Amino acid sequence: xxxxxxxxxxxxxxxxxxxxxxxxxxxxxxxxxxxxxxxxxxxxxxxxxxxxxxxxxxxxxxxxxxxxxxxxxxxxxxxxxxxxxxxxxxxxxxxxxxxxxxxxxxxxxxxxxxxxxxxxxxxxxx
Numbered sequence: 001x002x003x004x005x006x007x008x009x010x011x012x013x014x015x016x017x018x019x020x021x022x023x024x025x026x027x028x029x030x031x032x033x034x035x036x037x038x039x040x041x042x043x044x045x046x047x048x049x050x051x052x053x054x055x056x057x058x059x060x061x062x063x064x065x066x067x068x069x070x071x072x073x074x075x076x077x078x079x080x081x082x083x084x085x086x087x088x089x090x091x092x093x094x095x096x097x098x099x100x101x102x103x104x105x106x107x108x109x110x111x112x113x114x115x116x117x118x119x120x121x122x123x124x125x126x
Contacts, residue, residue, distance in 0.1 A: 019090060019091055019092070020088040020089060020090055020091065021091060022065040022086060022087075022088055023050075023064065023087060023089045024065055024085075024086055025060065025062060025085055025087045026049075026060075026063070026081050027060055027081065027082045027083040028040070028058060028061070028079050028080070028082060029057065029058050030054075030058060035079075037054060037059070044075070046074075047071045048064075048067040048071045049061050049062065058082060065086055068084075068086055072084045087121075088119075090121070093123050093124065094125065095125050104122065104124060
């Protein structure tokens with residue numbers, strides 16, 4: 001209902017799956033971490049991770065979906081994970097102007113309030 005009321009239309013289940021890659025996502029907070037970025041990257045690769053992205057607050061680790069549990073379990077032996085989940089990553093992203101971004105955020109909020117909605121993924125650049 002929220003989708004239709006906001007000018008959207010639903011496609012068939014899975015109709016846009018080809019636009020996203022299913023990946024494992026893990027986050028390790030940087031604060032208090034007693035390992036260098038290079039050492040962490042080496043450990044991520046040894047565990048089977050695909051990529052390590054750094055931000056001021058966290059190290060973000062991406063894995064193939066089929067390797068997620070192995071990588072998570074391996075890294076949990078040495079690090080505290082702030083987040084660990086399977087997610088959908090857009091293959092390409094788009095940018096929205098401020099007005100469209102506000103409309104999208106309002107729609108996402110309505111969708112997430114719906115008990116039947118478990119996850120919302122977009123291809124909008126953050």
